[in-house]
Amino acid sequence: MFTRKSIGVALLVVLSAGFAQAAGPGLGQPIATSDIAAWDTSIMPDGSGLPAGRGTAAQGAQIFAGKCVACHGENGVGGSASALTAKGPITSINGGEKTIGNFWPYASTLFDFIRRAMPWQQPKSLTNDEVYALTAYLLALNKVIDDNTALDAATLAKIKMPNRDGFIIRFPDRI
Numbered sequence: 001m002f003t004r005k006s007i008g009v010a011l012l013v014v015l016s017a018g019f020a021q022a023a024g025p026g027l028g029q030p031i032a033t034s035d036i037a038a039w040d041t042s043i044m045p046d047g048s049g050l051p052a053g054r055g056t057a058a059q060g061a062q063i064f065a066g067k068c069v070a071c072h073g074e075n076g077v078g079g080s081a082s083a084l085t086a087k088g089p090i091t092s093i094n095g096g097e098k099t100i101g102n103f104w105p106y107a108s109t110l111f112d113f114i115r116r117a118m119p120w121q122q123p124k125s126l127t128n129d130e131v132y133a134l135t136a137y138l139l140a141l142n143k144v145i146d147d148n149t150a151l152d153a154a155t156l157a158k159i160k161m162p163n164r165d166g167f168i169i170r171f172p173d174r175i
């Protein structure tokens with residue numbers, strides 16, 4: 001049976017449990033900035049976050065032949081995975097037509113995506129120089145840059161992708 005006293009004790013237990021939770025469970029330890037660095041790899045559309053490094057399309061072609069061609073095919077087409085070059089402008093909503101040259105609005109996203117996700121079976125295994133080289137190779141294949149442009153943080157940030165203005169910004173005031 002509940003007495004006034006037992007209800008009071010129960011309330012005290014509930015309140016002190018709540019207080020203990022608010023103070024935190026006392027587990028774990030503060031994380032060091034150097035430990036976060038390996039995961040803090042996001043690159044913004046304006047290129048902020050791009051690391052030091054440099055690569056050319058010619059270097060990228062060699063890396064592509066070793067680490068990417070098995071899934072993406074020669075020259076980035078005809079493999080089991082997504083095509084990496086556009087045949088022309090997008091003509092339908094069909095996802096298969098959307099590729100780097102005719103769809104991706106920012107070159108920085110290409111660097112970010114390759115660095116964090118490719119090769120598919122070994123993500124985060126490429127050096128920054130390799131990622132710059134692969135980005136240069138794929139952008140040259142898509143005729144966004146010429147074969148001789150070397151990419152680094154400064155040159156990559158300046159690239160204007162063909163479909164840069166093809167997106168409608170839903171909330172422009174929040175940019």
Ligand code: HEC
Pocket residue numbers: 064067068069070071072081082083084098099100110113114118119120121134
């Ligand atoms: C084992 C197969 C495999 C290998 C090897 C591989 N990829 Fe991929 N790649 C994929 C798959 C699967 C996707 C689609 C992933 C998705 O949609 O989430 C993809 C997607 C991509 C995309 C995005 C294409 C788009 O427009 O959506 C790029 C860019 C890319 N890969 C680059 C590379 C590069 C560069 C390499 C070599 C370093 C590489 N991939 C190696 C399987 C692979």
